[in-house]
Amino acid sequence: MSPRSREGLYLHIARGALLTHIISSIEPLAQARGQRKPAIPTRAYHPRVRQNYRVIVIGGGHAGAEAAWAAANLLPPQTRRGSAEPRATVALVTLDPAKIGVMPCNPAIGGLAKGQLVREIDALGGLMGLAADASGIQFKVLNASRGAAVRGPRCQNDKHAYAEAVQSLIRSRPEIDIIAASVEDIIVERGCATGVVIKAAASDDATPLHAPAVVLTTGTFMRGLMHTGRTKTPGGRHGEGAATGMSACLQRLGFELGRLKTGTPPRLDRTTIDWDSLPVALGDETPTPLSELSAVEEGPALTLEALLESTGGVVGERFPKMQQIECRQTNTTPEMHEVIRANLHRAPIYTGDIKSAGPRYCPSIEDKVVRFADRPTHGVFLEPESLRSNWVYCNGIATSLPADVQELLVRAMPGCERAEIHRYGYAVEYDMVRPHQINATCMTKPVGGLFLAGQINGTSGYEEAAAQGVVAGINAARLARSEREWTLGRDQAYIGVLMDDLVTKTPVEPYRMFTSRAEHRLLLRADNAADRLTPLARELGALDSTDLGRWRTQLFGDRERALTAARTTIARAQHDGVSLAHAVRQDRLSIDQLRQALDDAGTPCPLPVAATLHAEARYEGYIRRQCADIKRRASEERRTLPAWIDYRTLGSLRTEAREALARFRPTTFGQASRLEGLTPADVTLLTVLVDRARKNHASA
């Protein structure tokens, strides 16, 4: 189906005309499901459940797009009897399809720890890396002078090109129907989500839409309220409305909600900035792509034209695809700080208008001026947002001060004396669902089949949202296929660290990933994301049904062969009287030198392979120790805790431990050991109590 006719389809669906047609042509549940017992016992399958789709994703942000994409990877389109056209399996419901994949804050993907997340999403067959590479206008590896484990690939994007790339990719998938509608309610039958009630934008008719799995990604839209000074506007993003009914719906379903705040800086008009007078901030000379699939040569199994065609023109072109740009640096000044101090009484975070917690790692400029009063200046990066506009993002001065104050403070920065503001900075408050109510699959504990991903779980950042989208999308699809739940461990991926932190910690601020959160940081590197996760994606079957997946499989095979060959060489070939591996360990060989030496020894390998070998050799002893550590803890880490256990009856546990367990209901002893309020002794005691409860349970 061409993009154009698909567009026609979703507009058609948006008017609700197709729905009745779809509902009337429901097949009975897939045959395959009949034989096996559902792996997730909380899910009660209705034999004749109406099913329009197999997965419904609500929201088209970074979490929603990735969730729909991941689900589509596992749910090939279904061919109906008597119809040539395959039917979509995934519905992506969003208020405005033109806003799918937009970047409402910093137009950049990756960075420290976030770059690792993007590489992991990519290794699992995700879309974020592809869209980022296709729209990157400045690539830079952060911490490039440091070790491989703490390098973070990052790119700044043309924000319009990025959203278009995401939309093209989504539209290239026959598995996904895009539906422009608002969601009025979640349909819950026998404790399980079985669909949603949607209302098309221009219509008053509420229509039910059914699927055995629903992924909810509300971003900042749930009761979103934007602040600029004392001006309050309901909405999740500038110029858009808020989702007003969803909070109440979730509360009705028994969820405990919280409220968070985030903010964004003003955007300036580049033509009004004295651009050339400011110091230049350049990207890397040789850009490093975020996806394994960008910047590789044509393979025998697939031509670039075929790939271009099958991905709506996003993948398969030269890298970098877009013209690269320069950024500029400026800074705040004491005069500017004075302006801010003089107007603090008009800043919502100090007037008490905003009560919810914002991120400590991303403070507003008024926050910085108050908390670090002794600093005369803070750095500010001026980052062009797009090649096709003159909008500039002011990285470093997020603010919710009134518009007139923003004018003053922007003009107090060097080079910005005559700057015009395109859009004022604002803070946004929004509802979240406290994440102790989900488990590490993103599925909620109280309502089976309902998955939450992204900012709704209290995280911040496009990459964190997308990572949860992958987890939710995969698990939603697996639920629809009656397969077991799928999770990643803390020792496998940053995604695993993220999910584990969400289900064991009480968020006090929007959660952002840092490399220091990963205790196995030396193993979880950007360079080896494919080695860690692509085999898992293959096991899942996520790479089987698309050209992209097949191409990824092929490239990964090449990589594995190159790694195997070079690993033998690196241990044997000599450099100055020691093995290559030894020379790397002693820091005597750079990646390029290692690559050259491998080439000389007759096992040439691509740069990414050499980078992985270099990191493996450099960290060898440390990695061995971490692996031993992981192995030692593995049995306790993965040992499950029964879902039926009533912690309130375990009287011998300390009250604090009992309450933490009852609230979080961890699914493994590993999770339990990381709960706040549990000591190692509590966990030991818990193992005994659970064993006993299991015996009683079995005999009862």
Add this chain to the structure above:
Amino acid sequence: MHTPGPQPRPPGATIAETIVACATAPGRSGRTIVRLSGPAVETACSSLFQPATNRRGVCRGDVLIGGRPCPAIVLRGVGPASYTGEDTLEVVLPGNPDLVERFVEACCAVAGVRRAGPGEFSARAYLNGRLALDEAEGVAAVIAARTSDDLAAAQQLASGELGRVYRDWADELTTLLALIEAGIDFVDQEDVVPILPRDLQQRLGRVRREMAERSKGGIAESAEGLPPLVVLAGAPNAGKSTLFNALLGRARSVVAAESGTTRDVLIETLALEEAAGPGLAVRLADLPGLDADATGGAAQAAQEAAIETLDRADAVVYCDPQGRFVGLETGISSRVPMLRVQTKADLPSAALLEGTGHAPGTAGGSSDVAVCALDGWRLDVVRRGIADIALRAPGGSCAVALARHAREIGRAACALEAVEAEIDPTARALDAPELVADGLRSAVDSLGQILGRITPDDVIGRVFATFCVGK
């Protein structure tokens, strides 16, 4: 779910059960205290005590042992304000080992009561939030302190003072880790100035030296990391080797009817997990019989080896088939706990009181237990006795508790040493901060084994408190 018999379990295994143990040193004494803790205390109190009482505080009366009354003083504590945080009962009895043993057995006959594992009372106090982990370990250490240095260290531990020392280290290391992590995770923030390698090395060195000092001069040394040495001693042909083999469950030592068969000191590890809880083991030594008249090369060498081993003993099992137990004490420090075992209990003996296996109070004292190693009669009691004296040995449970600390602090110091080697103090920035952080994190984790986990959030929190982060 009931397992048969009153078997000791690991500390903290299930605190729905009531535990009982003799709280004073084994052997004869004027008074002995038996302590109970747990929910069945009330039942035990009303079924074993006359007149029936359940008052808090001190009370005089009789305890019923085998249906016969025996005068006793009872001290009743009510949870959660008691030492263990549970209902407790302390019974002061005449210090007769057999009487005490029979009373403990009578307690175990009450539903829900079993023998306590070593340290289990303190473990409960800990689990019930009455003691911090380091304090709980300190209590055990005070009881077992061998020297005045040990005692001082143990008291520091019990009062939480040592905990404060550990906490200071953990605090400094967490701060340093935060400074390093800031230089990794927030390097794109110009406000973040990574810590200078020179400063880092100095501050790390300070902590490491303190750790080394502590583990050298203080308590940690008494723990050599080896299980306590328990020596089987007695006259030649006293049946020591037979008992040794029976305890080990295999024929390790040559056994013969002639006296003086054993010529070498044999040391084997004896696991006492069943008798006393997980992880408890002793080194059990079989000695050549002590014979002052031995002459001649080999025999004399054997005597010297035996005496040398006896000097090192943490506890002694005195074997005497006659049940007289004379002559050995002179060679052994009075501080070394001793279990008097009447061996060869199948043989008739003039000293043996009928049926009880209990010797009359002769000059040398009487047996704590009679055993027949050949058919295994009362072997379990001997095992329990050995566990008991080993734990009460000077430094015994001090070693158990403090060895853990020493081990963890040793590990932390080790990790820090490796970290220091990674740092080039002349450099302007750390060359491999991720490796330095890795080592520092293992040191922090080791301390966390004593103090409770230090999480990445603790570290990140310090970054935000220190730096203006955020673009």
